[in-house]
Amino acid sequence: MSEVVANTTENLTTHKEVGPWKEAWHNFKKSKAAVVGAGIVAFFIILAIFGSWIAPQGVNEQNLSERLMAPSAKHWFGTDDFGRDIFSRVVYGARVSLWVGFSSVIGSVIVGSILGIVAGYYGRWVDTIISRLFDILLAFPSILLAISIVAVLGPSLQNALIAIAIINVPNFGRLIRSKVLSIKQEEYIMSAKAIGMNDFRILFRHILPNSMTPVIVQGTLAIASAIIEAAGLGFLGLGAQAPTPEWGKMLSDARVYLVNAPWTMIFPGLAIMLTVLGFNLMGDGLRDALDPKMKN
Amino acid sequence: MLHYIGKRLLQLIPVLLGMTFIVFMIIRAIPGDPAKVILGQQATKEAVAALRANLGLDNPWYIQYFHYLGGLLTGDLGESMRTKVPVSTEIWSYLAATLELSLFAMILAIVIGVNAGIISAWFQNSWFDYTAMVFALVGVSVPIFWLGLMGQWTFGTQLDWLPTTGREDTRDPVTAITHLYILDTIIQGRFDQLIVVLKHLILPAFALATIPMAIIARMTRSSMLEVMRSDYVRTARAKGQKMFIVIYKHALKNAIIPVLTVIGLQMGLLLGGAILTETIFSWPGIGRYVYDAISFRDYPVIQSGILIIAFIFVMINLIVDILYSVIDPRIKYK
Amino acid sequence: GSGDKKETSSDSNGGKTLIYGRSGDSVSLDPAVVTDGESFKVTTNIFETLINFGEQDTSLQPGLAKKWEGSKDGLTYTFELQEGVKFQDGTDFNADAVVKNFDRWMNGNADKFPYFVSMFGGFKGDKNAIIKEVKADGDNKVVITLNKPQAPFLKNLAMTAFAIASPTAFEKEGDKFGDNPVGTGPFKFVSWKRNDSVTIEKNKDYWQKGQPKLDKLIFKSITDNSARLNALKTGEIDLADGINPTDAKTIEDDSNLQLLKRPSMNVGYLGLTSTRPPFDNVKVRQAVNYAIDKEAIIKAFYNGQAEVAKNPMPPVIEGYNDDVKGYDYDPEKAKQLLKEAGYDGKKIELWAMPVARPYMPDGQKIAEAIQKNLADVGIQSKIVSYEWATYLEKLTNGEADAFLMGWTGDNGDADNFLFTLLDETTIGSNNYAYYKNAEVHKLLATAQSETNEDKRNDLYKKAQVIISKDAPWVPLAHSTPLLAGKSTIQGFVAHPTGTDKFNNVDIK
Amino acid sequence: MDDRKELLKVEALETTFFTDGGEIPAVDHIDFSLKEGEILGIVGESGCGKSVTSLSIMGLLPSPPGKITGGKILLDNKDLTKLSEKEMRKVRGKDIAMIFQEPMTSLNPLFTIGNQLTEAILIHHKNWTKKQANARAAKMMKLVGLPRAEELLKEYPHQLSGGMRQRVMIAMALVCDPKVLIADEPTTALDVTIQAQILQLMKELNKRLKTAVMLITHDLGVVAETCERVIVMYSGQVVEEGPVDVIFKDPQHPYTQGLIQSVPDMRHKKDRLYSITGSVPKPGSIKVGCRFAARCEFATKKCIEASPKLYQTSDAHKTRCFLHEGKKVSSNDRAIVESTRT
Amino acid sequence: MTEPLLKVQGLKKYFPIRSGIFGQITGQVKAVDDVSFYVNEGETLGIVGESGCGKSTTGRMLMRLLEPTEGAIEFQGQNLAKLSPFEMRKARRDIQMVFQDPYASLNPRHSIGQILEEPLIVHGIGDAKERKKRVRALLEIVGLSDDHAKRYPHQFSGGQRQRIGIARALMTNPKLIIADEPVSALDVSIQAQVLNLMQDLQKELKLTYIFIAHDLGVVRHISDRVGVMYLGKIVELSESEELYANPLHPYTKGLLSAVPIPDPDFRRQQIIIEGDVPSPSSPPKGCTFHTRCPFKMDICTKSVPQLTEAQHGHSVACHLYNEQANDK
Numbered sequence A: 001m002s003e004v005v006a007n008t009t010e011n012l013t014t015h016k017e018v019g020p021w022k023e024a025w026h027n028f029k030k031s032k033a034a035v036v037g038a039g040i041v042a043f044f045i046i047l048a049i050f051g052s053w054i055a056p057q058g059v060n061e062q063n064l065s066e067r068l069m070a071p072s073a074k075h076w077f078g079t080d081d082f083g084r085d086i087f088s089r090v091v092y093g094a095r096v097s098l099w100v101g102f103s104s105v106i107g108s109v110i111v112g113s114i115l116g117i118v119a120g121y122y123g124r125w126v127d128t129i130i131s132r133l134f135d136i137l138l139a140f141p142s143i144l145l146a147i148s149i150v151a152v153l154g155p156s157l158q159n160a161l162i163a164i165a166i167i168n169v170p171n172f173g174r175l176i177r178s179k180v181l182s183i184k185q186e187e188y189i190m191s192a193k194a195i196g197m198n199d200f201r202i203l204f205r206h207i208l209p210n211s212m213t214p215v216i217v218q219g220t221l222a223i224a225s226a227i228i229e230a231a232g233l234g235f236l237g238l239g240a241q242a243p244t245p246e247w248g249k250m251l252s253d254a255r256v257y258l259v260n261a262p263w264t265m266i267f268p269g270l271a272i273m274l275t276v277l278g279f280n281l282m283g284d285g286l287r288d289a290l291d292p293k294m295k296n
Numbered sequence B: 001m002l003h004y005i006g007k008r009l010l011q012l013i014p015v016l017l018g019m020t021f022i023v024f025m026i027i028r029a030i031p032g033d034p035a036k037v038i039l040g041q042q043a044t045k046e047a048v049a050a051l052r053a054n055l056g057l058d059n060p061w062y063i064q065y066f067h068y069l070g071g072l073l074t075g076d077l078g079e080s081m082r083t084k085v086p087v088s089t090e091i092w093s094y095l096a097a098t099l100e101l102s103l104f105a106m107i108l109a110i111v112i113g114v115n116a117g118i119i120s121a122w123f124q125n126s127w128f129d130y131t132a133m134v135f136a137l138v139g140v141s142v143p144i145f146w147l148g149l150m151g152q153w154t155f156g157t158q159l160d161w162l163p164t165t166g167r168e169d170t171r172d173p174v175t176a177i178t179h180l181y182i183l184d185t186i187i188q189g190r191f192d193q194l195i196v197v198l199k200h201l202i203l204p205a206f207a208l209a210t211i212p213m214a215i216i217a218r219m220t221r222s223s224m225l226e227v228m229r230s231d232y233v234r235t236a237r238a239k240g241q242k243m244f245i246v247i248y249k250h251a252l253k254n255a256i257i258p259v260l261t262v263i264g265l266q267m268g269l270l271l272g273g274a275i276l277t278e279t280i281f282s283w284p285g286i287g288r289y290v291y292d293a294i295s296f297r298d299y300p301v302i303q304s305g306i307l308i309i310a311f312i313f314v315m316i317n318l319i320v321d322i323l324y325s326v327i328d329p330r331i332k333y334k
Numbered sequence C: 001g002s003g004d005k006k007e008t009s010s011d012s013n014g015g016k017t018l019i020y021g022r023s024g025d026s027v028s029l030d031p032a033v034v035t036d037g038e039s040f041k042v043t044t045n046i047f048e049t050l051i052n053f054g055e056q057d058t059s060l061q062p063g064l065a066k067k068w069e070g071s072k073d074g075l076t077y078t079f080e081l082q083e084g085v086k087f088q089d090g091t092d093f094n095a096d097a098v099v100k101n102f103d104r105w106m107n108g109n110a111d112k113f114p115y116f117v118s119m120f121g122g123f124k125g126d127k128n129a130i131i132k133e134v135k136a137d138g139d140n141k142v143v144i145t146l147n148k149p150q151a152p153f154l155k156n157l158a159m160t161a162f163a164i165a166s167p168t169a170f171e172k173e174g175d176k177f178g179d180n181p182v183g184t185g186p187f188k189f190v191s192w193k194r195n196d197s198v199t200i201e202k203n204k205d206y207w208q209k210g211q212p213k214l215d216k217l218i219f220k221s222i223t224d225n226s227a228r229l230n231a232l233k234t235g236e237i238d239l240a241d242g243i244n245p246t247d248a249k250t251i252e253d254d255s256n257l258q259l260l261k262r263p264s265m266n267v268g269y270l271g272l273t274s275t276r277p278p279f280d281n282v283k284v285r286q287a288v289n290y291a292i293d294k295e296a297i298i299k300a301f302y303n304g305q306a307e308v309a310k311n312p313m314p315p316v317i318e319g320y321n322d323d324v325k326g327y328d329y330d331p332e333k334a335k336q337l338l339k340e341a342g343y344d345g346k347k348i349e350l351w352a353m354p355v356a357r358p359y360m361p362d363g364q365k366i367a368e369a370i371q372k373n374l375a376d377v378g379i380q381s382k383i384v385s386y387e388w389a390t391y392l393e394k395l396t397n398g399e400a401d402a403f404l405m406g407w408t409g410d411n412g413d414a415d416n417f418l419f420t421l422l423d424e425t426t427i428g429s430n431n432y433a434y435y436k437n438a439e440v441h442k443l444l445a446t447a448q449s450e451t452n453e454d455k456r457n458d459l460y461k462k463a464q465v466i467i468s469k470d471a472p473w474v475p476l477a478h479s480t481p482l483l484a485g486k487s488t489i490q491g492f493v494a495h496p497t498g499t500d501k502f503n504n505v506d507i508k
Numbered sequence D: 001m002d003d004r005k006e007l008l009k010v011e012a013l014e015t016t017f018f019t020d021g022g023e024i025p026a027v028d029h030i031d032f033s034l035k036e037g038e039i040l041g042i043v044g045e046s047g048c049g050k051s052v053t054s055l056s057i058m059g060l061l062p063s064p065p066g067k068i069t070g071g072k073i074l075l076d077n078k079d080l081t082k083l084s085e086k087e088m089r090k091v092r093g094k095d096i097a098m099i100f101q102e103p104m105t106s107l108n109p110l111f112t113i114g115n116q117l118t119e120a121i122l123i124h125h126k127n128w129t130k131k132q133a134n135a136r137a138a139k140m141m142k143l144v145g146l147p148r149a150e151e152l153l154k155e156y157p158h159q160l161s162g163g164m165r166q167r168v169m170i171a172m173a174l175v176c177d178p179k180v181l182i183a184d185e186p187t188t189a190l191d192v193t194i195q196a197q198i199l200q201l202m203k204e205l206n207k208r209l210k211t212a213v214m215l216i217t218h219d220l221g222v223v224a225e226t227c228e229r230v231i232v233m234y235s236g237q238v239v240e241e242g243p244v245d246v247i248f249k250d251p252q253h254p255y256t257q258g259l260i261q262s263v264p265d266m267r268h269k270k271d272r273l274y275s276i277t278g279s280v281p282k283p284g285s286i287k288v289g290c291r292f293a294a295r296c297e298f299a300t301k302k303c304i305e306a307s308p309k310l311y312q313t314s315d316a317h318k319t320r321c322f323l324h325e326g327k328k329v330s331s332n333d334r335a336i337v338e339s340t341r342t
Numbered sequence E: 001m002t003e004p005l006l007k008v009q010g011l012k013k014y015f016p017i018r019s020g021i022f023g024q025i026t027g028q029v030k031a032v033d034d035v036s037f038y039v040n041e042g043e044t045l046g047i048v049g050e051s052g053c054g055k056s057t058t059g060r061m062l063m064r065l066l067e068p069t070e071g072a073i074e075f076q077g078q079n080l081a082k083l084s085p086f087e088m089r090k091a092r093r094d095i096q097m098v099f100q101d102p103y104a105s106l107n108p109r110h111s112i113g114q115i116l117e118e119p120l121i122v123h124g125i126g127d128a129k130e131r132k133k134r135v136r137a138l139l140e141i142v143g144l145s146d147d148h149a150k151r152y153p154h155q156f157s158g159g160q161r162q163r164i165g166i167a168r169a170l171m172t173n174p175k176l177i178i179a180d181e182p183v184s185a186l187d188v189s190i191q192a193q194v195l196n197l198m199q200d201l202q203k204e205l206k207l208t209y210i211f212i213a214h215d216l217g218v219v220r221h222i223s224d225r226v227g228v229m230y231l232g233k234i235v236e237l238s239e240s241e242e243l244y245a246n247p248l249h250p251y252t253k254g255l256l257s258a259v260p261i262p263d264p265d266f267r268r269q270q271i272i273i274e275g276d277v278p279s280p281s282s283p284p285k286g287c288t289f290h291t292r293c294p295f296k297m298d299i300c301t302k303s304v305p306q307l308t309e310a311q312h313g314h315s316v317a318c319h320l321y322n323e324q325a326n327d328k
Ligand SMILES: Nc1ncnc2c1ncn2[C@@H]1O[C@H](COP(=O)(O)OP(=O)(O)OP(=O)(O)O)[C@@H](O)[C@H]1O
Pocket: D017, D019, D024, D026, D044, D045, D046, D047, D048, D049, D050, D051, D052, D053, D062, D065, D066, D218, D282, D283
């Protein structure tokens, strides 16, 4: 037992070339919860990619004669009011939710990063303006902001996605800004300056890569909340439009059957919960692995 | 301290001003003419034109904006285009409904969340810790509308333990004084009504409290774990202090600071974000009020509603900051 | 008060209270200034009109006017008023009061009294104004002179919007009248908690003896249909409007509840904008009519609580042409017509209503079903939706290819359907399909001032034939809106216009 | 040679951290004793187990992952490792007090100095009034040379400088007259001038109050100036033990020798410093052989193959080096011999 | 005597203290207050002082990592303080820095190879192959091996990292190296290794050092001349032998006597300096040391003593010696 230990410590310090990412991966693997989370996420990603092969029935295949059937061998999750196979729709729904989660978060990360970096690195009035803008956006009741944006753009999945991206921008912007501010004080930035490096290179070679870990962590968690937010908008009728099998929309469509056909509500709800749980678990794991300082 | 508060309030001005501008522009970008919405499908063109003129909607936007700002400066929040009632007179009852709900929810979330977090940290890796953290994780992963509906269905429809809509018994309505019904019933000595009011609060408050509760529990736990590793906790233990006191006196006070931030943020979110809960539980709150106003294009209500929510949000943050300095003597606001 | 919802609907004072759950709050309690049904639901019980609609139809019945008489040329109407009626504030109801009400409306503007201008063309001095003057003839007679004949004039007067209010009150309150309404009705106003509930109570001095039977009537807003039903089940309310057709069965199965049906006076349709390709081609429009399986849709989404539509107006309305054959579900024929029309396979936008309305319980789902029907005959479509106000605005601008829409009649007159929805002059307001046919226009315009009922009905029947052939719409359904109430409720009769009177409602 | 009573006796103490990466034997069979009123120095490089030893004594190991896996800690013949947490609480502060390296973080920033001092008093003097406690606190503050004692009691830690805080820490530790004071690098975070003040104070207090002090440091200068006896630790083990003069004049273990030589001397300039090559191994990474062998100039094959024991080289001097084998083996080491066979 | 390599004149750094509603400047931290010295080619100037006295600030200003508030920095005939940022970046080829914290001064995400190569890339020196070669060469010089280039900072011990920091500073063949407490984070045995390395390199590569430290022993060991700083000012500056044998300033005396000597037999008269270093945001009037000085005179509270040469090559800023100088 202790021999093994000795070897690994030795390896880490003197032998193998372990990059910071590899080490993070190593740490990540150690957390059971994180691995479970990653497993769930991977599972849903597979569903999203191979949905059309997995789903026993077409996503919009209506069969009004088989409306609201309870779960059975033929329809594992039952059918909805169009007689569509809920299992198939939940499977397809993974694609929609993951798409919303990933793309809205990527959108807010990109915009937030640019603003955050500019604010954090250049400081002064640029910082003041951008920071005030963040303050303003943060002070907005976020759901109302999303609703207003969707009202402007028209309800659709894409617009819900844009609205979610917008409301998340200040979170990432602030995160990056504060990270940039703190990294700016790090001694290795000082030493980069000392070797005569210019701002641009410092920004892109040193500051940016080092500010990314909290962004990745935050991003993973933000995907989780984006999925919930999209479902909320879908529930209010402001997200995906019929017949897109978006989970939130499925829930809102199923509301009237809560009593008579509860399976129409239970499975999409569980799907949301599981996916979000997966991302949350993974985010926690990533935080522990990538950002030991944020560790609990 | 007063100086600091003054400074913070001054800093608020540009934020709120920017806010009014953004809200103003966004809602005007929403397609749909308020006049038409108000008059309905039957309205004639003339009626619409007349109403537009009357509402000042035929002015250029900047005139409308400055008009609105001018009103704000004199404390005039405008009047609802639809009901013609001044926003300032009607907004309080909605705000009070939401405040009561979210404060109640927040207290639930804080009491349960903080204690669960402490106990989890104290007995790290115990079964309690695991269970609490699993609950907390699930808590942040559940869409609240789904939770609300399930709660409504289980405890309202199926078990019939709790009412599922509104704030009071419609048959025996509370006489509103402050519009905070808990207060109102107490003031009036109507304890029978107080119980009814509390019963109405339970389901929506729990639905609303889930997420903050989970977040607070997680935050408290991690913050406590960090603080418990700190030197001063070790010092306290080295004195021979009891663990209970070490935790609730030395550690908690330090650990609560980051939790306070979260509480402030969540409180803000609850205020504006309760729309889904308010919809499901027919809670006559401000989220719903503004949401409806959006669908009616009731510009003054949207503008002022959002502004007030934002104002409260920043005030909560200010209060949180002030609390910091009360708790932490190192933070001196000049 | 015990406040316990389990108790029967009687209050601690021994009075009978009924809570009517509905989907939205009133805008104002002054019926003259509002246009929305939720406001009228309350005011119809506080105020009364000169003429009443029938209990379950739009026939004309005496109201505050005992009798009335129209001149041959249709330009003068004389009303004989009920005697001994008092407003709830003690003011006497008489000819003078009626005149003051009309004066108030006629001297207003479109902003203040939108319904007045919609129904009576304009205000005093306006070019299109129908009403010339209103005069008292003694204490109990009122004479109304018109500028030109208006066929549905009396029906218009029967609308809740033109209920008679206490002149003392509205003069005193001015703009605040909507917060303190005073009428002659069976109930008087008590309190209003905005976005929550309006409470009215028995008018002890009501002129019709024995009415009302309830002591208190509370209108409670519960936006969400399911929540409202829940509240009914848990006893928080006694009567619920806007029941989802899908819930009909549960209610019928529940011995504590009764299902109540509102006679249909609406139409739900799929509009085909005739100025936009491919629907500028009548054959494509007809093809779509053949393509859609209305029966199936009604079965699935109206839960059978509707009647298949073939005309733009429901059969209860006079002038309905039952001889129009309509279009059967016939995909083959549709395909053939499309071929004939040379349809290029262009993908269309199918607009779905974002809100539930009695005539369209779930726009999104019906759109999905239609999408499937259309796909079956080779028309690809994309479902699009906007937030309600935007939706209407864009429809008004003719921006949709095909759209779901509907209409609930205001006064039970054919004019209120055919002219309002399909006349060329209403393009840009309610003629969302941009339907334009000179012949139809002539028919409808003539009918407007034709005072002879039979002749008038004939004109409408002709118009329906043409419209059916031109197929600007796919009329889908005339739905039966559902309500549910406790089984202890007696005497409740749902009115087709949606404004229900509680004069005779009682609780056992 | 010295007839003072042995107050604290650590026997074959073994403390292990059970981490994700495996078990780390941070303290590996340590024996030493602390006599009444003496100042015992413990030196060694970072990570060699000094703090873990002191925390083990206090029963304050971060647990999990740390755990005492063997040995005894005898205080007045009472084995602290066997005490329950409740009994241990009575020992802490009362019998053994401790001060830590970081005066900046060792005081709770949110409570006044007075509050924290009186807390320490009231824990062990349950029947004292607040006033009595306050008076005692003020007295202690004066004892450690803090001016304005009464005022300071009302102030918060951040209002004090590092040196003042460390004095407060000392006051707090001594407030209940403990028999043993463990000072874990009490001056490392301080400037030299302040360090001199604090060390002066500790020496004075030791003389006056007769409190035995276990002074942990990595600074040989501090040891030389303050301690009577010294223990040199390397990688979780004691490698040399003896009176200060002996150790500095006649260091026997090559590590100790190297350590002493590698310190630049302020009094005369050397051309070149002696330096020990390589770096300190992680605890647990070397299981067989002398842990210093890889860095040792004198290492032989034997040093790699067998583990040296702590050899008694004179009455008060012990060394863990084969160069000094053949002298009698100390009795304490028998336990080690037996248990290292695992 | 030839011109010194570096000559610093009246260098000051005042950090503004901002507060108030609009963040206006309400005070100043006089971190470095009128410091002048020179360094000859090939020698080592040591700077000692207690924490917060402005050592690092001085070092950083020399490289313009901090903009001096005032003063001239003459390096090889150029006034660095006047260079444009672009010119300054070029100039940094000849001045390099080694930092205190071997953990924080290396970017954790870059491999050692990347870290070492970077200065060359930045200054456009050599092609990829040549750069690799130089990296290899320098790794060898600082006693690390070739295959270390692929590893990441966290895989090295503190001493090894500090070697990497030194190697990086040497990449561009600088003339002057400013070492800001390069050994204070290291254990004694490791510290000796690094000090030896630095001395060897100096001989081999003809380097000039400014060596900042708070450990008087270390400074003495490595420096030819030593400056003692107190509260933003140099209070004494001299050849190191002279300074340690014959400290003039009361602060230097106290400082020297405060250092514990690892020799139990060594007995000396200890001068304990009372009290703490005052805050640089409100330094005492007159001589900044008068609050702690055992030899305080009236004049000390009023007038600021200038750094003057009391004996040959031995300058001190103290009224005690100014008077003596005056008397003579
Ligand atoms: N919480 C912990 N988890 C795991 N290992 C630990 C922990 N604390 C200490 N250790 C291990 O114990 C060993 C000894 O640590 P200790 O703190 O006693 O060193 P030290 O001699 O006090 O060093 P320093 O001079 O740096 O304070 C370390 O090498 C470390 O690996």
